[in-house]
Amino acid sequence: MTGYLYIENENIGEINFEIVDESMGAITGQLITNNNYLKFKDRIQQDCEEKGISNITDFNYKVLFSDNCKLKAEGGIGITDIKGFNEIYVEVAGIDSRMIDKIKQND
Template structure:
């Protein structure tokens, strides 16, 4: 299911999300960044270098699917390294109700 990724009110890209681990409520997908993402890219990559990921503690990430803002209990994270060609986004701790809507 396609969704949009935000930092605060700025849309930074989109992703086609798949269920990664249903028991843990995890979805993930490859982030297709837009021009706004470039404002944050160095900061996100810096967090990756420090701790392996940039997460909801570092940025006010939001995922919007079907006009609904997801509120994952485990937060949202983005993995972006200048060594990789892809940027990955995931959310953990979503309810079974949300996951069932993704199927």
């Protein structure tokens, strides 16, 4: 299922999510960034270098799906963007079973 990652109200990219752990409500996907991501890239990479991930304590990350449904992530949202690597991953944990079912239906 396609989602869009935001920092505050700024769209920074698109993710095609897949379920990685249904029981934990965990989904992940590669972030396809847009130009807005460049405003935050250095700080996100610094967070990743210091603690392995940039998460909702660093930025107010939110995910909206293509149907404008806002994802409620009780376990948080994190981005892994390591300098020198071209792949950026988004991890989301603690989503409810209803949302997991919705993602399954859209795979």
